Amino acid sequence: MRTGFDNDKYIELQAEHIRERVGQFGGKLYLEFGGKLFDDYHASRVLPGFEPDSKFRMLKSIADDVEVIIAINANHIEKNKSRGDLGITYDEDVLRLVDLFRGNGMAVAAVVITQYAGQPAADAFRHRLAGLGIQCRLHYPIEGYPHDVDLIVSDEGYGKNEYVETTRPLVVVTAPGPGSGKLATCLSQIYHEHKRGGEAGYAKFETFPVWNLPLTHPVNVAYEAATADLDDANIIDPFHLDAYGKTTVNYNRDVEAFPVVRALMEKILGQSPYQSPTDMGVNMVGFAITDDDACREASKMEIVRRYFQACVAVKRTGMGSEQVQRLEIIMKKAGVDKNFSPARSAALTREQVTGAPVGAMVMPDGSVVTGKTSARLGAASSLLMNALKHVTGVDMELEVISDSAIEPISRLKTHFLGSKNPRLHPDETLMALSITSATSKVAARVLAGLEQLRGCDAFFSVIISADDEQVLRRLGINVCCEPKFERSTLFHA
Structure with a gap:
């Protein structure tokens, strides 16, 4: 980056x-x-x-x-x-x-x-x-x-x-x-x-x-966004000026x-x-600071990220609308809006085509990769795999993880752990990828690309689970979600 x-x-x-x-x-x-x-x-x-x-x-x-x-x-x-x-x-x-x-x-x-x-x-x-x-x-x-x-x-x-x-x-x-x-x-x-x-x-x-x-x-300005919940502000130091x-x-x-x-x-x-x-x-x-423009762009992205985090918090809890309003003002001050990241439009556009949740990520080279919900992988896992393929130069159409690694995990989830969702989450996907890498040079190559995703920005067309978000954050990936749930239910895990 x-x-x-x-x-x-x-x-x-x-x-x-x-x-x-x-x-x-x-x-x-x-x-x-x-x-x-x-x-x-x-x-x-x-x-x-x-x-x-x-x-x-x-x-x-x-x-x-x-x-x-x-x-x-x-x-x-x-x-x-x-x-x-x-x-x-x-x-x-x-x-x-x-x-x-x-x-x-x-x-x-x-x-x-x-x-x-x-x-x-x-x-x-x-x-x-x-x-x-x-x-x-x-x-x-x-x-x-x-x-x-x-x-x-x-x-x-x-x-x-x-x-x-x-x-x-x-x-x-x-x-x-x-x-x-x-x-x-x-x-x-x-x-x-x-x-x-x-x-x-x-x-x-x-x-x-x-x-x-x-x-x-x-x-x-990004620091004001980070402390928007405190309703405080940066100001000129009048004592120093005097x-x-x-x-x-x-x-x-x-x-x-x-x-x-x-x-x-x-x-x-x-x-x-x-x-x-x-x-x-x-x-x-x-x-x-050695590159002011790089820091300016990164800070603008952080402001937008804070805005979406606040919007998701309101969607989850029903509280915090004042913080969202304050962040809207802060975004205007920084000259950005919620479409600042190209990953948002990519995720929302592809969701309209697939009819299911989609994730998008801005790659280190500036291109945008997407990942859709599939029978085997959720949107977060699919995006993670496609991003890894991109940075390691592996064909996007190639199935890197073997079925023999995915199927036992899915069966364990649905048959023994009571889950209704057979699709793999990011942590489960990485485990399956690790298992496959023991016998596949391509899988080992893809797994080695994780470090290259550190600092990348991902955007999801729906609110992903807290566990999925936590795994991506631990990998150093910055996460934003559109403030809407995948299902029209009252309870969301």
Whole structure:
């Protein structure tokens, strides 16, 4: 696929910039790490060439200087809040993060439970952490937060919070999701550091919006599309413009919160080291873009993709029409519509001919391949096989998977597992292809083409099953569906 981002350059620039910021504060920096650290697929879609784990790889490059604090809100534990993308609760994700950091040579200093007020589930999690040998610290609600600066920055405010002992120059403060208390954890730690006679500073690491790209750049507009459910927006940073006469882009909530953050830092440090929310950031992603046009096109496609995801969500749940309306406005801002991908028209046109669900995919060479529902394969499986044949140069009419591989799977599904559908789903199709590849060089060749589909865009004329979509996404294929069901029934699996 067309690349527009230099991943190696980004890792080098980002690591060096963070080191400089550590030096700015006397050798100790608390870095609030927002966004997804290990699996930033949004960034990889809008910045083609950006690897989903780039931020983590950047931290690994300076692992000897890094220590980690993971914050989790006690109320989120109590409410059993879950990550929609992973399907696990926030407290389970904390344990996942600890394993990931430790498994990659990074020290985890502690887990901080914020907003702790004796919640039973938080107590249970705290005892669980202790049993696992993970240090846990408690931070408490502060009356008048965040506006009563004098109370917050006092022994009755941050002073009541339990301090996390750290020994390394860069302390990364991360969390399972938003609202976990990362900023408050950073500032509380800095308060305690200064009470103990030490020096420490704060910075924020958010990839989007990209501060040194224009407000209307599709990369930044795509971030608005990604957060359409929050009803937030990118805006010009007025503090940066006033202080330096330079136009930069920031998130409206960060801009709104800056006066309070600056007042807190002035109270702790004597004076604020930052004149704007842009100043607080350390993001260098904009300097690693190598092909602006490629990133613009990829971002426009992401905006359209978000629109269809929202439309499908409304079809499934009956809720979220406001989000769809907001995304329609965002699409107009980016100068695109729902027909932006040629895969949509290809899928809908062929569906009219076949009378059954169809999938279409834009290939790395720009051509479009389709796949129709057949007696043996569903639309997703058929599209996957045709796409693999295309990228590996195999004749489209050739039956690559043997009947001896497909028939036992179909029989297992219908005779023993209670399914009424004998057609193979993508995961079942890949299993059958793998079995066939043991005795067929052509099948082995087709199977080897999977990596070439990473980053391709697929569109389906109906809403495909969540399982089918998940398999395609795991292959790195971006999926959109027309917001309609295949059957006129009330229940859809």
